[in-house]
Amino acid sequence: MNQLSPFPTTSEELSNWVTETGKITNSLALKRAKTAFIDTIACILGAADEPVTKKVFEGLRGSGGGLCSVVGRAETLSAENAALVNGTAAHALDFDDNFLPAVTHASAVLVPALLSLGEEVGASCDQLLDAYIVGLEVQAWLGHHMIPVHYAAGWHATSTLGTIGAAAACVRILTLDTSTARSAISLATSMACGSKIQFGSMTKPLHAGLAARAGVTAARLAAAGVEGHAEPFDGPWGFMSLHHATKRSNIPENRELSILKHGLAHKKWPCCASAHRTLDAIYEMIEEHSLSTENIEKIDTIIPESNVKNLRFDNPKTVNEARFSMPFTAATLVCSKNLTLNDFTETTLHRQDVRNFMPRVFMHAAPAQTQEETGIWDIPAVTTILTTNGQRITKKIQQPVGTIHIPLTDEDLELKFLECAGRTLSTEQARQFFDCLQDFEQQNARHVASYLRNIGANRNRSHHQPVPEHKMDF
Amino acid sequence: MNQLSPFPTTSEELSNWVTETGKITNSLALKRAKTAFIDTIACILGAADEPVTKKVFEGLRGSGGGLCSVVGRAETLSAENAALVNGTAAHALDFDDNFLPAVTHASAVLVPALLSLGEEVGASCDQLLDAYIVGLEVQAWLGHHMIPVHYAAGWHATSTLGTIGAAAACVRILTLDTSTARSAISLATSMACGSKIQFGSMTKPLHAGLAARAGVTAARLAAAGVEGHAEPFDGPWGFMSLHHATKRSNIPENRELSILKHGLAHKKWPCCASAHRTLDAIYEMIEEHSLSTENIEKIDTIIPESNVKNLRFDNPKTVNEARFSMPFTAATLVCSKNLTLNDFTETTLHRQDVRNFMPRVFMHAAPAQTQEETGIWDIPAVTTILTTNGQRITKKIQQPVGTIHIPLTDEDLELKFLECAGRTLSTEQARQFFDCLQDFEQQNARHVASYLRNIGANRNRSHHQPVPEHKMDF
Numbered sequence: 001m002n003q004l005s006p007f008p009t010t011s012e013e014l015s016n017w018v019t020e021t022g023k024i025t026n027s028l029a030l031k032r033a034k035t036a037f038i039d040t041i042a043c044i045l046g047a048a049d050e051p052v053t054k055k056v057f058e059g060l061r062g063s064g065g066g067l068c069s070v071v072g073r074a075e076t077l078s079a080e081n082a083a084l085v086n087g088t089a090a091h092a093l094d095f096d097d098n099f100l101p102a103v104t105h106a107s108a109v110l111v112p113a114l115l116s117l118g119e120e121v122g123a124s125c126d127q128l129l130d131a132y133i134v135g136l137e138v139q140a141w142l143g144h145h146m147i148p149v150h151y152a153a154g155w156h157a158t159s160t161l162g163t164i165g166a167a168a169a170c171v172r173i174l175t176l177d178t179s180t181a182r183s184a185i186s187l188a189t190s191m192a193c194g195s196k197i198q199f200g201s202m203t204k205p206l207h208a209g210l211a212a213r214a215g216v217t218a219a220r221l222a223a224a225g226v227e228g229h230a231e232p233f234d235g236p237w238g239f240m241s242l243h244h245a246t247k248r249s250n251i252p253e254n255r256e257l258s259i260l261k262h263g264l265a266h267k268k269w270p271c272c273a274s275a276h277r278t279l280d281a282i283y284e285m286i287e288e289h290s291l292s293t294e295n296i297e298k299i300d301t302i303i304p305e306s307n308v309k310n311l312r313f314d315n316p317k318t319v320n321e322a323r324f325s326m327p328f329t330a331a332t333l334v335c336s337k338n339l340t341l342n343d344f345t346e347t348t349l350h351r352q353d354v355r356n357f358m359p360r361v362f363m364h365a366a367p368a369q370t371q372e373e374t375g376i377w378d379i380p381a382v383t384t385i386l387t388t389n390g391q392r393i394t395k396k397i398q399q400p401v402g403t404i405h406i407p408l409t410d411e412d413l414e415l416k417f418l419e420c421a422g423r424t425l426s427t428e429q430a431r432q433f434f435d436c437l438q439d440f441e442q443q444n445a446r447h448v449a450s451y452l453r454n455i456g457a458n459r460n461r462s463h464h465q466p467v468p469e470h471k472m473d474f
Numbered sequence: 475m476n477q478l479s480p481f482p483t484t485s486e487e488l489s490n491w492v493t494e495t496g497k498i499t500n501s502l503a504l505k506r507a508k509t510a511f512i513d514t515i516a517c518i519l520g521a522a523d524e525p526v527t528k529k530v531f532e533g534l535r536g537s538g539g540g541l542c543s544v545v546g547r548a549e550t551l552s553a554e555n556a557a558l559v560n561g562t563a564a565h566a567l568d569f570d571d572n573f574l575p576a577v578t579h580a581s582a583v584l585v586p587a588l589l590s591l592g593e594e595v596g597a598s599c600d601q602l603l604d605a606y607i608v609g610l611e612v613q614a615w616l617g618h619h620m621i622p623v624h625y626a627a628g629w630h631a632t633s634t635l636g637t638i639g640a641a642a643a644c645v646r647i648l649t650l651d652t653s654t655a656r657s658a659i660s661l662a663t664s665m666a667c668g669s670k671i672q673f674g675s676m677t678k679p680l681h682a683g684l685a686a687r688a689g690v691t692a693a694r695l696a697a698a699g700v701e702g703h704a705e706p707f708d709g710p711w712g713f714m715s716l717h718h719a720t721k722r723s724n725i726p727e728n729r730e731l732s733i734l735k736h737g738l739a740h741k742k743w744p745c746c747a748s749a750h751r752t753l754d755a756i757y758e759m760i761e762e763h764s765l766s767t768e769n770i771e772k773i774d775t776i777i778p779e780s781n782v783k784n785l786r787f788d789n790p791k792t793v794n795e796a797r798f799s800m801p802f803t804a805a806t807l808v809c810s811k812n813l814t815l816n817d818f819t820e821t822t823l824h825r826q827d828v829r830n831f832m833p834r835v836f837m838h839a840a841p842a843q844t845q846e847e848t849g850i851w852d853i854p855a856v857t858t859i860l861t862t863n864g865q866r867i868t869k870k871i872q873q874p875v876g877t878i879h880i881p882l883t884d885e886d887l888e889l890k891f892l893e894c895a896g897r898t899l900s901t902e903q904a905r906q907f908f909d910c911l912q913d914f915e916q917q918n919a920r921h922v923a924s925y926l927r928n929i930g931a932n933r934n935r936s937h938h939q940p941v942p943e944h945k946m947d948f
Contacts, residue, residue, distance in 0.1 A: 059698030064538020064552035078538035154711030224533030237628030
């Protein structure tokens with residue numbers, strides 16, 4: 001099938017596309033996939049010592065060893081369990097990318113699933129990039145049909161649509177035939193679960209891990225011959241109907257790959273994307289007008305209703321809740337003139353200056369418009385600052401920093417990598433790993449994944465001291 | 475909390491009940507739980523060599539070893555993976571029990587999850603029985619609120635509600651505290667998935683295995699400290715709403731345990747329960763009137779609409795589809811004057827006498843009545859046989875054979891065990907295992923589970939020949 005027609009309309013055509021599309025060769029698509037891998041690995045490294053990562057690892061360490069690396073641990077696990085731990089880590093800081101066509105944290109599911117399964121089977125990173133794009137396009141296909149209704153109903157698309165995308169990506173790594181791929185996708189529909197009610201709890205990042213695990217399981221079982229219903233998406237009992245969506249009409253042939261048209265949105269701010277456009281506006285306004293807590297009377301932001309619902313913690317009591325709080329994130333940005341990972345700790349959660357400023361932040365839902373709006377970036381975010389001397393400054397923002405329209409620069413991405421990795425590694429090690437990832441497409445999954453493991457081994461050996469450079473050269 | 479009040483109304487009360495209820499001591503409840511274990515173990519043994527069981531095992535054998543036994547295999551797996559294989563086996567023949575309050579194959583999920591986790595932690599079978607009842611009551615609680623709407627929408631309750639029940643049962647085995655139990659239940663809501671569209675495919679039995687695995691994972695991760703949203707059932711994003719149900723009003727205090735009021739329905743016929751009352755009626759009528767293919771002109775059965783939908787294969791093309799076919803099961807019963815596991819094989823699927831008779835079997839949906847009907851046994855099944863000499867014989871049946879109203883006798887259960895186990899073991903071995911299970915409550919999970927493994931070891935050693943008795947005495 002045509003590489004530029006990734007949107008079939010039945011499960012048969014979908015599995016045809018997944019298995020019969022030639023190796024993805026578009027250089028921009030591959031470049032974006034590579035950036036997604038590096039940015040996601042940064043997020044995984046940054047969360048190695050997060051409570052949720054450690055707890056998920058502890059919970060699984062007795063439950064099936066294997067060949068696969070887990071961030072910051074010398075022990076290896078099965079591909080499923082490694083994907084579960086690394087997937088949880090990838091999403092734990094809420095600093096990982098967004099994929100707007102499906103409203104998913106696409107990479108937090110795809111990258112861990114592919115790294116683990118790729119490590120098990122000895123895939124090249126080149127294969128990982130190809131499989132990543134295929135998994136992403138399957139998410140886009142689902143998103144085309146199901147978004148925004150599915151997401152608005154309350155499903156956490158990262159976990160639901162992410163599972164099916166991950167299964168397709170794993171199919172591609174295992175080079176399964178079309179009929180087997182069809183079963184893998186069908187099996188994945190039976191594991192695609194998770195509600196947005198978990199936003200603000202440890203289970204939100206766990207959803208990414210569960211989806212990564214489910215993708216591996218679905219592909220593995222299908223490869224062994226387990227069969228699923230041939231058309232699981234359609235009809236009253238079909239996936240779309242049960243998961244609150246109605247399949248849309250066909251998509252025209254020769255449509256661009258979604259990764260080309262939409263790309264990934266890499267995060268500038270380590271918190272829920274629903275707050276990002278407001279934060280971008282505040283950041284720009286305080287820069288342009290030299291504002292601070294002293295001369296801001298009030299901040300008022302109007303964002304889509306689905307954003308408002310995601311940001312439901314006006315008075316966050318945990319660090320996880322703080323990531324889903326407009327008052328907390330906006331107030332911290334004003335107080336610190338920035339918002340970084342260091343602003344989401346048990347200590348900063350209770351900063352008095354931030355808590356004092358929070359009542360000055362107001363958030364409203366934009367009036368509902370059409371069903372076709374994804375509820376994410378289609379309606380602009382309008383943010384107004386009222387200064388203490390009565391001035392009103394307003395910014396209307398359609399696309400946040402980090403989308404392909406206003407991308408993070410290479411330098412931004414490098415700094416983000418070093419900031420994240422620096423939470424787990426010495427500066428020298430972080431730099432070394434970053435350099436190693438620059439020719440990602442020339443490497444293999446075992447080499448890249450072994451960094452995650454050897455970090456653990458080296459940390460255990462050296463009690464967090466830097467290790468000699470050759471120790472990092474696996 | 476009172477042992478006879480198993481229906482709390484919030485997640486907090488649910489987790490209180492799961493963790494604070496005293497050890498279940500009601501002898502009838504325990505007797506029924508024991509019967510459920512023995513009948514489910516029979517189904518697991520019977521399916522050791524089913525294609526789906528073998529394929530699931532093959533898919534997982536490289537994915538995490540552990541301490542836990544898998545039916546018919548000498549190799550052991552992690553508790554999760556063993557639960558996945560054994561759970562799939564338990565449901566593979568569709569001969570396992572039904573639990574009407576939740577419309578679930580309750581035991582196909584609970585028994586494998588508990589056997590595997592129990593084997594890992596060294597639980598006594600006494601503990602397994604207690605945990606089984608707790609898991610069952612949680613399913614009943616969910617069923618009270620969500621059935622029939624959830625099931626009618628298309629969700630496979632075995633997989634959805636079964637997952638949450640299994641998590642609660644595993645919580646009980648791990649003796650977690652209330653707050654941890656609450657997280658386990660919350661985590662389970664994020665893994666509770668699966669559509670009835672998979673009926674007739676290998677993924678239907680897989681659902682039982684996935685639910686068993688999910689129950690183990692949820693309890694294990696919660697035990698390690700992973701937290702979920704405290705009230706995952708309520709509100710627009712809550713589990714009930716997303717899974718097509720609305721929470722009902724409270725249930726009166728001091729309600730009987732569901733296992734006492736409803737019990738389990740053990741299957742007389744190895745096929746979808748939706749056909750059972752019709753099959754009971756046909757069986758009785760051909761016995762009473764000495765009927766056979768020669769003197770039956772037509773069979774006409776009126777059953778609830780949800781039953782009709784489950785039996786959607788008028789012309790089954792696979793053995794799995796045959797289990798969900800009214801014409802196939804009814805015609806086989808007429809032709810063979812019985813319906814046993816031997817009637818569901820690649821050969822019997824194409825029996826000419828059965829295929830010739832099938833067009834004489836007609837099935838209609840009873841007119842819809844109230845929402846409160848579970849759609850399973852509330853409306854009677856009315857079956858009429860028109861004989862070739864113009865006689866009309868009708869039977870109206872409310873409860874199928876196998877429910878607590880018309881239970882299988884001890885002899886029926888023993889014969890069923892020997893029929894199932896005889897597919898995997900020699901007659902002598904099957905008898906020996908059955909005898910061993912008679913004092914189930916005095917044993918421990920490792921001993922019982924090891925039978926499943928040693929069957930594998932013995933089979934491998936002896937090439938299916940009977941082994942000396944002492945070899946079975948582990």
